[in-house]
Amino acid sequence: MTASFSLPPEAAEPRLDVARRTLERLRGVPALAARYAAHVNVHTLERLAALPPLAKDDLNTALAHLEPAAEHSATWLFQSGGSTGAPKVGYAPTGFYMAGVHAHWQPLDRTDVFANAWGAGRMWGAHYLAAGLADLSGCRIIALGSVTREEYGDWLAFLADRGVTAIGGTPSVLRLWFAHARATGVRLPSLRKVLWLGEAWQPQLDEDLAVVAPQARRWGMFGSTETWVVGTNTPDCPADTFHPLPHQLVHVDADGLLDFTTLDPEMLNPVLRYHTGDAGELTACPCGRPGPAMRVLGRRDSVVQVRGLGLDVDELITRAEREPGVARAQVVLTEQRGRATGVDVLLLADGPGAAPDAERLRKALLAATFTLSTAFQHDPESFRVRPVDALVSNGRTGKTAALVVREES
Ligand SMILES: [Zn+2]
Numbered sequence: 001m002t003a004s005f006s007l008p009p010e011a012a013e014p015r016l017d018v019a020r021r022t023l024e025r026l027r028g029v030p031a032l033a034a035r036y037a038a039h040v041n042v043h044t045l046e047r048l049a050a051l052p053p054l055a056k057d058d059l060n061t062a063l064a065h066l067e068p069a070a071e072h073s074a075t076w077l078f079q080s081g082g083s084t085g086a087p088k089v090g091y092a093p094t095g096f097y098m099a100g101v102h103a104h105w106q107p108l109d110r111t112d113v114f115a116n117a118w119g120a121g122r123m124w125g126a127h128y129l130a131a132g133l134a135d136l137s138g139c140r141i142i143a144l145g146s147v148t149r150e151e152y153g154d155w156l157a158f159l160a161d162r163g164v165t166a167i168g169g170t171p172s173v174l175r176l177w178f179a180h181a182r183a184t185g186v187r188l189p190s191l192r193k194v195l196w197l198g199e200a201w202q203p204q205l206d207e208d209l210a211v212v213a214p215q216a217r218r219w220g221m222f223g224s225t226e227t228w229v230v231g232t233n234t235p236d237c238p239a240d241t242f243h244p245l246p247h248q249l250v251h252v253d254a255d256g257l258l259d260f261t262t263l264d265p266e267m268l269n270p271v272l273r274y275h276t277g278d279a280g281e282l283t284a285c286p287c288g289r290p291g292p293a294m295r296v297l298g299r300r301d302s303v304v305q306v307r308g309l310g311l312d313v314d315e316l317i318t319r320a321e322r323e324p325g326v327a328r329a330q331v332v333l334t335e336q337r338g339r340a341t342g343v344d345v346l347l348l349a350d351g352p353g354a355a356p357d358a359e360r361l362r363k364a365l366l367a368a369t370f371t372l373s374t375a376f377q378h379d380p381e382s383f384r385v386r387p388v389d390a391l392v393s394n395g396r397t398g399k400t401a402a403l404v405v406r407e408e409s
Pocket of ligand 1: 233234288
């Protein structure tokens with residue numbers, strides 16, 4: 001049982017007082033109390049593994065009740081899932097737990113000029129946690145945030161001029177930067193470090209970097225707004241493999257799903273066997289660093305990544321199928337070399353006379369779905385809703401999946 005944890009019992013069990021305190025907090029949430037009633041005395045990893053896992057909705061329910069507050073700083077509210085309607089929130093103190101990350105992972109140093117290209121504002125966490133890390137490293141910071149397609153050229157010239165040595169962002173956003181630089185002949189010879197977080201690394205980035213910034217190497221973080229940074233890697237590690245931080249207890253269950261338990265007493269979110277929906281395994285990292293590393297094998301739930309944001313396909317379909325005249329709905333995600341170029345909701349009419357109002361539904365979905373309105377902020381026309389005569393089905397199995405992913409050449 002214990003071999004499925006990132007820490008051995010002798011390292012983890014003396015620190016399970018944090019997990020027990022989290023359990024008490026969850027037990028105090030009326031909607032969750034019953035499921036934890038039988039679980040007491042969590043002093044061993046075996047007992048911890050027997051706790052019911054926590055899903056995103058459970059965590060949001062708990063946070064709505066607990067409304068945690070930081071003891072020594074301000075309490076920041078960030079987007080935490082909730083792909084429809086208003087954003088659900090996760091909490092963090094100023095500093096965003098990055099001191100614990102910086103103690104084990106220092107991609108930046110005082111000599112770096114770091115362009116922080118994660119989007120700022122909109123209750124997104126990544127820009128601020130990267131700023132926290134850069135602050136601890138004492139480097140020079142350019143708070144770039146998100147820019148529009150028309151602005152890439154001017155900003156790239158500025159970054160080249162400033163001798164930027166490091167940049168950080170979501171891989172799909174970094175791809176836009178480097179694809180633009182490559183296409184327009186911009187070179188960033190001083191760039192040595194690319195920090196990333198928020199979705200899987202994209203191999204196309206390696207190709208673009210080889211041309212635009214041949215000295216650049218990738219430095220990855222894995223985490224979520226609920227768990228904050230769970231693990232990190234270096235250029236010597238495979239892109240899908242991360243070394244868990246000692247205050248993050250990673251567990252792989254019998255189904256191959258990862259769950260996370262915080263051992264950090266400062267953590268505001270009650271993270272106790274929390275499922276991000278990612279499958280994974282614990283493995284030895286080829287970089288040679290001892291101890292189990294976490295290999296992330298991708299999502300297993302109904303949430304897909306669309307431009308770095310989680311889109312809950314089942315939620316979207318439920319909403320579309322509530323529309324008058326709609327019998328069934330299907331989501332088609334179109335990607336070009338790993339990046340989402342469009343999302344289509346296909347509507348199968350409820351009988352010959354039915355005519356669902358696709359444009360009205362499109363506007364309603366866009367307005368109510370945070371992931372869609374944010375991901376397609378600059379090209380809302382790439383989100384479409386259209387009636388069809390037949391949904392897309394798999395000719396081999398005859399099945400009609402809720403989600404179809406299409407690769408554009
Ligand atoms: Zn490694």
